[in-house]
Amino acid sequence: MGAIRFYPLCCLVLGLSLAQAASSFAYSYKNAESGADYVLVGTGVLRLNLTSVDGDEDLFRDGDEGLPPDFSNRSYLSLYGEGFLNKDLEFTLDAQYDQEDPDQEFTFLMELKKDRNYMILGDHKEDSFADTVFTLSDDKMRGLTLHGEKNIGDEKGFVGATGIAGAVRGASVTAEIRGDGTSGRYRLDEAPVIRGSERIRIEVRDRNNPTRVLSSTTQARGRDYTIDYERGELLFTRPVNESDFRGNPVVIVASYQYDAPGGLYQRSRYGARTKVRIGSLQVGTTYLADSVWDDGFTSGIIDDRNQIVGVDLSYNNNDRHLASIEIARSDTPGLDSSDEDIAFKAAFATTPLTDLSVRGNYWRVGKDFLTFGNDDLGTDSVNLGSGVETPFTFVSGSFDFDLDPNNAPSLGTDMEAYSLASSYLFGEHGEAVAGLRLSRDNIPDDDELPVNHQDTYFASVSSLDSEGNGYMVGTDFVAASGDGPGAVNDTLTSRLVGGGRYKVGQSSITGPVTLQGVYQYEQFDDNDVSDNSTMAHDLLTRIETLPLADFMVFAEAGYNILYRDSEDDFTEQSMIGVVGAEGEINRYVKLDGNVKYRLYDDLIADRRSREELSVFLRWQSRPLDTLRTALRVEYRDDQDLIGDASADKILLGGDIWWDISSDLLFHGSYEREWDNRETGSNSDETSIYDDILLRLDWKVTEDATVFAHYRLEYDELEIEPLDATRVRTTTEMLGVKYRFNQWFEAISAYRRKTVDDDIDNEKMKVYGELVCTINKYLSVSPGFEHSRYDDGSDEYEANVFYVNLIGKL
Numbered sequence: 001m002g003a004i005r006f007y008p009l010c011c012l013v014l015g016l017s018l019a020q021a022a023s024s025f026a027y028s029y030k031n032a033e034s035g036a037d038y039v040l041v042g043t044g045v046l047r048l049n050l051t052s053v054d055g056d057e058d059l060f061r062d063g064d065e066g067l068p069p070d071f072s073n074r075s076y077l078s079l080y081g082e083g084f085l086n087k088d089l090e091f092t093l094d095a096q097y098d099q100e101d102p103d104q105e106f107t108f109l110m111e112l113k114k115d116r117n118y119m120i121l122g123d124h125k126e127d128s129f130a131d132t133v134f135t136l137s138d139d140k141m142r143g144l145t146l147h148g149e150k151n152i153g154d155e156k157g158f159v160g161a162t163g164i165a166g167a168v169r170g171a172s173v174t175a176e177i178r179g180d181g182t183s184g185r186y187r188l189d190e191a192p193v194i195r196g197s198e199r200i201r202i203e204v205r206d207r208n209n210p211t212r213v214l215s216s217t218t219q220a221r222g223r224d225y226t227i228d229y230e231r232g233e234l235l236f237t238r239p240v241n242e243s244d245f246r247g248n249p250v251v252i253v254a255s256y257q258y259d260a261p262g263g264l265y266q267r268s269r270y271g272a273r274t275k276v277r278i279g280s281l282q283v284g285t286t287y288l289a290d291s292v293w294d295d296g297f298t299s300g301i302i303d304d305r306n307q308i309v310g311v312d313l314s315y316n317n318n319d320r321h322l323a324s325i326e327i328a329r330s331d332t333p334g335l336d337s338s339d340e341d342i343a344f345k346a347a348f349a350t351t352p353l354t355d356l357s358v359r360g361n362y363w364r365v366g367k368d369f370l371t372f373g374n375d376d377l378g379t380d381s382v383n384l385g386s387g388v389e390t391p392f393t394f395v396s397g398s399f400d401f402d403l404d405p406n407n408a409p410s411l412g413t414d415m416e417a418y419s420l421a422s423s424y425l426f427g428e429h430g431e432a433v434a435g436l437r438l439s440r441d442n443i444p445d446d447d448e449l450p451v452n453h454q455d456t457y458f459a460s461v462s463s464l465d466s467e468g469n470g471y472m473v474g475t476d477f478v479a480a481s482g483d484g485p486g487a488v489n490d491t492l493t494s495r496l497v498g499g500g501r502y503k504v505g506q507s508s509i510t511g512p513v514t515l516q517g518v519y520q521y522e523q524f525d526d527n528d529v530s531d532n533s534t535m536a537h538d539l540l541t542r543i544e545t546l547p548l549a550d551f552m553v554f555a556e557a558g559y560n561i562l563y564r565d566s567e568d569d570f571t572e573q574s575m576i577g578v579v580g581a582e583g584e585i586n587r588y589v590k591l592d593g594n595v596k597y598r599l600y601d602d603l604i605a606d607r608r609s610r611e612e613l614s615v616f617l618r619w620q621s622r623p624l625d626t627l628r629t630a631l632r633v634e635y636r637d638d639q640d641l642i643g644d645a646s647a648d649k650i651l652l653g654g655d656i657w658w659d660i661s662s663d664l665l666f667h668g669s670y671e672r673e674w675d676n677r678e679t680g681s682n683s684d685e686t687s688i689y690d691d692i693l694l695r696l697d698w699k700v701t702e703d704a705t706v707f708a709h710y711r712l713e714y715d716e717l718e719i720e721p722l723d724a725t726r727v728r729t730t731t732e733m734l735g736v737k738y739r740f741n742q743w744f745e746a747i748s749a750y751r752r753k754t755v756d757d758d759i760d761n762e763k764m765k766v767y768g769e770l771v772c773t774i775n776k777y778l779s780v781s782p783g784f785e786h787s788r789y790d791d792g793s794d795e796y797e798a799n800v801f802y803v804n805l806i807g808k809l
Helices: 057-059 297-305
Strands: 003-009 028-029 036-055 076-084 092-098 104-114 117-123 141-151 158-169 171-178 186-187 199-205 212-217 224-229 233-236 250-257 265-278 280-291 304-318 322-329 342-353 356-365 394-395 399-403 415-426 428-439 451-464 470-483 491-507 513-528 534-549 551-564 570-584 589-602 609-622 625-640 644-661 664-678 685-699 704-719 725-739 744-756 761-773 776-792 795-808
Touching: 036 092, 141 265, 199 394, 761 795
Parallel strands: none
Antiparallel strands: 003 036, 028 036, 036 076, 036 795, 076 092, 092 104, 104 117, 117 141, 141 158, 158 265, 171 250, 186 233, 199 212, 199 250, 224 233, 265 280, 280 304, 304 322, 322 342, 342 356, 356 415, 394 399, 415 428, 428 451, 451 470, 470 491, 491 513, 513 534, 534 551, 551 570, 570 589, 589 609, 609 625, 625 644, 644 664, 664 685, 685 704, 704 725, 725 744, 744 761, 761 776, 776 795
16 A cells, blocks of 8 residues: 655765866855965755655665766765865865765764864764874774864973764674685675775785784775775785795785674774873873763763773984883773783884894783774784885785795784894995794783794895895794694794895897896794604796886796605695786886796606696777777686696676767776686586676757666576576666756656566666756755566555755855
8 A cells, every 4th residue: 555755855965076176166265364265065965755655665765776976866965175264273074975875875074173283073084093002993983083282391392182982883804815816806704894994905824834924915995906895895906816936825804894783883982092292202191992882871881881091101312212112901890800901012223323223022912902993903913013124025927025034023912922123234235134023822821721932033134225126135933832732833934035136138129127036945844743844945036128118028937846754755846937017008008917827746646736827917098089998807727637626717807988079978898707616526616797887978969968877797606416596687777967048957867777586676766857946056956756666575666756955065
């Protein structure tokens, strides 16, 4: 039976571009006497509905729109402002609302700043208390920050205080995904992901000791990867290897926030920090609390809170002698505290001589210390930056290997660690480094749990110029041991590494020619398990040419051989070859690609055991000023020649942007992902995904505009001996605008989405409206919308009479 409902959408939507900021709708104000000088720009739609729904109202209210902003009749707001309210008070305003995007319906940020005093209200973009480790708050927070600061004493002295209070959105989680030799897509465990909350890094871990991180590289969104927040999928710009050339596994570590069931903002976050600096000495105190958001303010936020109290002290004498201490204690009021809730760190760095520097760190964090504020602390990935500043890096077509043994470790809870290192500079670019790092877990001691130790000693000599040319020779020893049931084995890993990179020649055809080579010897001794020790030799070479100023051609060859005590012989070897090119050929073409082949040999059985072939190509071109194209091709073939298993993956993607004329624009894209796994046991698996998108924007006349959109998605999964599952999703959209005169404009749009699978469903929407312009700031738009949905069991049909109030600045 039909129902009549009023749905007042009292919402504001934001989504502003710089182009809008420069439009005639921008509002600017200047007053020379007061010093006011600011600009406001934005547009918004407030929609009031009279709705008749026949069927499931929840499906109707939760239905997505999908139409682009220019042809959408939903409520939205986009507002931005900046400038000075007076000669002393600077402000920034940014508000966004979009009814279609449930992940980020409304965001708001206002900042007021006077000298070094400021107020932030709304959705914070930056972390709070970022100059601490144990009391850092790095979750996305909606709330208030107040900061006040005043100079005291000399020019460096000041006293300051910061307070925060607000709500934290979603839950935090960290996922680890093994690289598979392609750029993705890599799917996260939870979705949708809160926009901008993710922190992505790629780690290389020791094959003999998976808890030891050999290198960690932070990835930047847009440059290194893209993310589909709705689906929780990562796509990297370059393939992520399964392992490095030494056989160490490569892991994608993704820390992010997602909306847990039960609501968007489920936790409150509040705290305060004070700092005082006199001369070279600074003292700080911090309080940070977190609790479940509850209807009962006192019981939920105050009585049931988790809290951390911290004190920090730092000393800086002209950047030549530095020292810092931070101590914190966490607890839940009403529960007993213990030494397991205490965190402490200390660090120093000094330059007693011009060419000699010494640095050290001490770290001790109990196993039960609360980590609700700092996700890196909870995932044992805090990096204090105490490693070498200019590591020796082998720049590969598939990965960059940091081979210098003086790399910074990752720290976390349930850990005590000491580190001491010294560096001596010689010659023009030379540096000699030596140091040690000692660590253990089970903090504080629990007789029922094992204690694991890891001691590292390292030394290196290098001479590297600003372009990375030169040499490095280094060695490290990693001793692991444990006491008690379940402890790690008593092992020793010894490594010797040496390498160099030099320009060896130049010609008119090749341009500069650079040769790079690395040799590594690694011995792993297991003192608890007989015949478990190994010895490995690794050799990797690379030649680079620069035939064009911004275009490089390179080739690589690598060799690895492994000796096992259990066989008293060399048991396996692998060989790798890479040929590739990258850079800008001219202003019309950019290319990045390589072909890699890797072969594994079983020396005991005297046969090939596994082989890999991968192809990567990313092409961008602009053959005409009105035409741009992009192409991405990836292919990977992995054959297990002993187990009769194989895995093949193909990724294809292409885009074309064509300005057919100044009034007719076309965009087309195609993406295909094909994945086939043969196990040799009648359980083969094949998946196929195709995505085709076509869009046309046409300005037919000065007053008439048409847009058309077509998207076809096809998803197929077949796991033998089961029947294949197939899903076909089609989305069609069409929009028309016509301006009769400066006062009246008609807009109409149609959208239909059809899903064909075991349960077919169709969702359709069509609307028309007349925009009446009252003045340059305000318009009124009455309209009618019809929509329906049917999946065989749930359905609705809705008719909506609405009025949009449209404001512009």
